[in-house]
Amino acid sequence: MRNKFLLVLLFLLMTSVNVFAQVYSNKIVGKKNEALLDSIKEEPYPYALPIWGEKATKKGFHLPYSAGVSVNYFWQKSDIIIDNLEVGFNNGPQYNLDQIVRFTDSYVTASAVNVRPDIWLFPFLNVYGILGKASTSTTINAGIWVPDADNNWTNVMDFGTKAEFNATTFGLGMTPTIGIGGGWLALDMNVAWTDVDALDKPAMSFIFGPRLGKTIKFNKPDSNIAFWTGAFRVHLKSGTNGSLAIKDLFPNAGQAQDKVDQAVTKVDEKQAQVDTWWSGLSNAEQAKPSNKAKYETANNALDKAGNLLNGIDGALSTLETSTVQYSLEKAPKDMWNFIIGTQYQYNRHFMLRAEAGFLGSRTQFMTSLQYRFGL
Template identity: 35%
Template sequence: MAIVTAQDKHLSVEDSIYFSEPYPYVLPIMGAKVHSVKIRPPLPFGVMVNALAGYQKLALDNMAVGFGNYTNAGSPTMIDISDFVVFDETKAQTSTYNVRLDAWVLPFLNVYGIVGKTKKADININLEKPFPLSVSTEVTGTYVGYGAMLAGAVGPVFVSLDGNQTYSYNPRLDKPAKISLAGLRTGPVFKFNSKPEMNVSFWVGAMYNHFNGDTEGSIGALDLAPDAPAHINEMQTSLDNWYNNLGTVDQIKYAIPYNLLEEGLTRLEDDVENGYINYAFTKAIEHPWNMVVGGQYQYNYHWQLRAEIQFLGDRTAGLFSLNYRFGIRGKNWFSK
């Protein structure tokens, strides 16, 4: 993240020479006007490499299960258990990297595109009621996206508002998963009088995450546990205990799904080698806001290193970035 800041009252020799000549780059629009009041914006184009690792708590909804047999064609009938299913805490552990190409189209507006790959995303889902069931999925895939950032400074303090949207593609998904992020950051920029190209900045802020997606899959009966028949029997016992502990009204209300689950587990136990459980659910983020704390070291106008920690809310992650900036020389667009 390059930061727009006003120049110090006493310019360095290098900056004095820079401002004595016409603005040299095609972007940003109005760059020549900013140049005339001795404000040096970031070099207009950038290539940023980002690496992120962390975990995200997920809220699950619209849970359904079905009991099938590999010897029978067709998909099993799905049983909606959303009203009474109880989950243990669900987390997704993620490791991802991406490349971001950006351009300052205005002195205060940066637009960018993203292409990246999710190296690993482990999602562990544990049902507690009406019967115990553990589902673990490992997801890898590519994603593309776009975004924009508004940024400016008041003296040595900068403020930025960033938003982007990405689309993740995975063979297990019928359509790409859409993820939206928005962040507000502010903090001081510290300059080095002896090295005008160098600075260090720190910031605090808040980030909003929005994600939803449908997940479908299956797990074979033999994969349920090392001793699958005994585990299925344990699932049946847990299902019966759950139903018998319900009040009369709830027993009447959930009689149909209970009987379907009981029949499905019985068929599963009768043919363990060929039986499987289908599952489907919707993932979302229950608490989408979290805090961010970060810092950046700018070695010169071309190179910056950045690190950021995201915490609180349902997301904990660490981000590391390397940014290279450059300019394309030519007449500044829309300048006289």
């Protein structure tokens, strides 16, 4: 069963990345750096950006070139949680399927390439844009669950799928940062909109990545290596809705029909068990709040499962023309994970960076090449 609309939301975790290169305005300190400090203070600042750049250099800050462009590659694997799933067929009523459809071992692996132009607007604030293309492979495993009168839930139908998507991402970001004596703090953040064909409108995500690092100079002028540690936080705009053709969800209609028929039989058996239990109670036992709650819970869940299966069954009978409408909310299983990284600066123009994220339910890797110039 190809639940394509559920796969799309997993892709969104992959399309916005934390792409700040570790250059910063560094306060020159120490006696061994007095000559460099004097030259920075005495030489006129030759560029229009950043604003207040000349004032910063007079106070002993060594500024990076004020503009740059980088090419970034990003890979990630992440788990996700899906809630408030509602599904309808052929523009009919939508049914909430919480508890009925349960997701297990659902994850996405994806890669993205983006271009990031940036400028230093102020000596301690970098702003940038993101334009990228991404692709993803998504695996979903789930089941349809129904209860009996004792509230024991049973899986009546398993389904799983793997699908691939492509998308385009546009984003804007900024990074407040400061450095003293080669030690630095950066607070990178960006918001991105991802355009996927299967969604009604582009989806929005927000990335926040604090980092604390240290830069070690080499003997070669303007050449150094930086190391850092930090965190990576992903926030997704939770609402997603859209419409898809049934034939895209069920490429093997015959196999899907067999599964649906078997699940309908199991739901009917559960309903018969619940009805037998209820009819076997006395009037006094039926009046007990606990028994009434069990009966109503079981009937409600069995009705939802029956509506879902009947909707799929009807849609399969008109495969070429049927559609499914959906809405849902989603969130990363873990919003935060831990990151470590390093950057080699060949000179003030060229930098090569690598970063890895791990711990929690998300693993990621990024590398980038940046070129900087005065503006």
